[in-house]
Amino acid sequence: MLPMDLGDMVGMEADMDQIEHLLDLSFTTNEVRMVGIWGMAGIGKTAIAKNLYQKHKHHFKIHHCFMEKVSSLKAKSPLDLQKWLLSDILRKKDLKALNFGQGAPCIKSRLVNLKSLIVIDDVDDVKQLDALAKEASWFGPGTRIIITTRDKSLLNSSCAVYKVEYLKDDKALQIFQRFAFQGAEPPIAYNDLFISISQLAQGLPSALEDFGTYLRGKSLVEWRDALKSFREAPLEKTTVDLKSSYDGLDELGKAAFLHVACLFNGEPVRRVRKLLGQGKAGMGVLKEKSLIKVSSDRRITMHRLLEQMGKHIVRQESNNNPSQQRILWHHDDILRVLDTNTVSYTQCSNFFLVSFWLARLCHHSLAEAKIIRYN
Template sequence: MASSSSSSSSSNLKRNCHVFLSFRGTDVRNNFLGHLYAALDQKGVHTFMDSEELRIGEQISPALMEAIKGSRVAIIVFSKNYAASRWCLEELARIMECKEQRDLKVFPVFYKVEPREVRTPRKSYRKAMATHESKFGKDSQEVKRWEKALRDAGSLSGLEFHEGDEAELIKRIIKELSIHLERTPLHVAKYPVGIDSRVQQVISLLENETGDDDVLMVGLWGPGGIGKTTIAKALYNYIEKDFQGTCFLERVRETSNESNGLVSLQEKLLSQILSHRNLAVYNVDGGITLIRERLCCKKILPVLDDVDRLAQPDALAGGGHWFGQGSRIIVTSRDKHLLTSHGITCVHEAKTLSDDEARDLFCRHAFLDRKKIEIRRDLIDRAVHYANGLPLALQVFGSFLCGRKEPAWESALRNLSKSPDHTINSVLKTSFYGLDDKAREIFLDISCFFKGKRIEYIKEVLDNCGFESTIGIEVLIERSLITNENGYLQMHDLIQLMGKDIVIQECRNDPGQRSRLWLFEDVSDILCGDTVKFVYVNVATYHFSYYTNLKISMEIFCDH
């Protein structure tokens, strides 16, 4: 083990280290190791070096295990007395286990020893293992485990150094590391609550759907703010090491709407996967041909995030035959029909957070300081309930309420019940504005009048009003705006609030100028000022009454 270095707490080690250094301090502490660590630090490589003096007891510490698991590369400096330390051997065994289980990159440096001395073992390594056998027994499982780790690690390709300039050796190590560390993991979320379990669900889907050599396209589907992009980023980080080339294309919808947007996305896809910085694409059709020709033999992982038109995946990932065996194409969209139209049969629906997850995420954003302001539990419950498991809403509400006192919480929650948050509303409205005019009308009717009603009843009313409700409702379900729950139409509370807000914005100060009314008070105010006779439509259901061009729910009269 070694002296010096990281004093980070175990909570900060996970996924924070680029490189884990395993070494015997008495051999390399005062020369080679110090220079190597300084060179890595100068290159911005976060390196964990364990301190031999800090070891207590017989077991490898949880903090050390977290450091190994969280690192992307492990450098093992095999020196003359490395195997004499049982701690070094235990550390080595854990590193090799992570290599098998988590695909940790292991890079051995044979410092004044030969690889065969390590793997056979011979010379000082044979002497050290004989000492361990004498202490623990020749048939000890622990000793056998160490021997296997030495054999496996000593068989890996690495760098040898016997005599000469150590600075040159360090340069070679840095050069080799740059290859492994070139791909930078994506930032997933400030607080990735519930993400790991959702990533595992998608991975299970991938494993069940196809063999390792098949090309598979996977869709992540759900409404805005549900966490599709977050899941896609975490999934990308988890599996990207298995591919020859990777690319995460964010905001495909926004970018493709710009001038030459699809062409720029094609260029980015090719340049990231092929590591060509100046690969030019002149038009979409040319880009399609170039992608197929250059990537047909490569095992790649492209992620197309926030797709809303079929032309986008058609231009970027037209079909499985475009790419090499084992490729995985991940596409996120709010439109399930778009995914299936592109031939994606493996579609995972992103779900809202559970109650415990929602509370956890909200509180992480609302109470950053451990010495948090005391807030009544019922106010926290109201905020969490209002977000209804939508990660975006939990994040926005929590951040907005952070540091505020109870009166401000009460005021904010009252305001939110009347008017939706602008940030959340703008995300949700994207799906609404992607609808055609008739689908928009059906959506607004459901938002204002029909949430929680039987589908047959809703269709009967809408059909009698001149709508083609069957296809309209199907489109809304595909766009993640409504759901069919055992024959009843439901929608997320914030999506319903968004729909009602669209109607309110038609004329904020005069309800009579809006297209729909659902509050008794608004209807009563209008009736008191006008005696024009009502024309009842669809008498069989008595759900809509038309007052000039105004839709009014008849149920409000029944309730009052």
């Protein structure tokens, strides 16, 4: 049985209400309902799905299943996943006789008359999803299926999509307080730091938890030092969680991600598409995979922690040697590289100076100049 931590409910009440409506968990209809919970890593998709599962599984007798972290099961075949689903729903462990190619027909024949609750958590491969819930017709009347994913493109047309957004400031502070002070009011001396560090997480629940847990029991001086550190880079645990999204991109997606993180966060989509080769395709990939959003005024917005992670990746690639970085954005590094003639205008086959940043370099401030290196 999955544990249910009521603390996980902070900030999720509205999300749960809307997903319950999409799933029709009042059962005004007997049709099969499928909802995809979509959003970036650490946004709380799994926590929402767990709470929905625990709250409503009693409506489905014994026919319910929570398939957690499906993306981590790369070594498992689609048949293994199908056996897992069937054994949990049917409460039967002996499904060894099921052979390749028999999984989907067996799901349909065995579950088509059962009202089931199924959660397929953290899917990142369409083959896994197709093996488990390709068609609503496989399942019995009243069945409800919840899918959590970072990649909207995996969800088919029969699946309603619900996007999980960042927490509002007041809810973010509650989450941070819960982990940093175990729910107690922060001492007055910590108030400004408390708010500043919470805002650095920019409403991302997993980062709020990581920051709060790290700072629990630490002194005021340690909090101040941590704030400086967090402004440069997130905690390693947070970075690992977020980097899994980057690692899942193809080369086009990775290049687009790094250029947005280092140069174009906040820039108009149209301009970025023109500046980057295959920019339209790259922006589309990042949006589908919850790595960027497009604001109402058509500007690209990337979460601050993703931006920090992207810059960290570029530095690591070059062993922190600015002259070897594929992208330069910090004015000190730009000055150093130009002053030492590591790059010159005659090296235009290796370097592309983005036009609008070059204009700033010439007419405004070197601090605002940014350079992309193509190898």
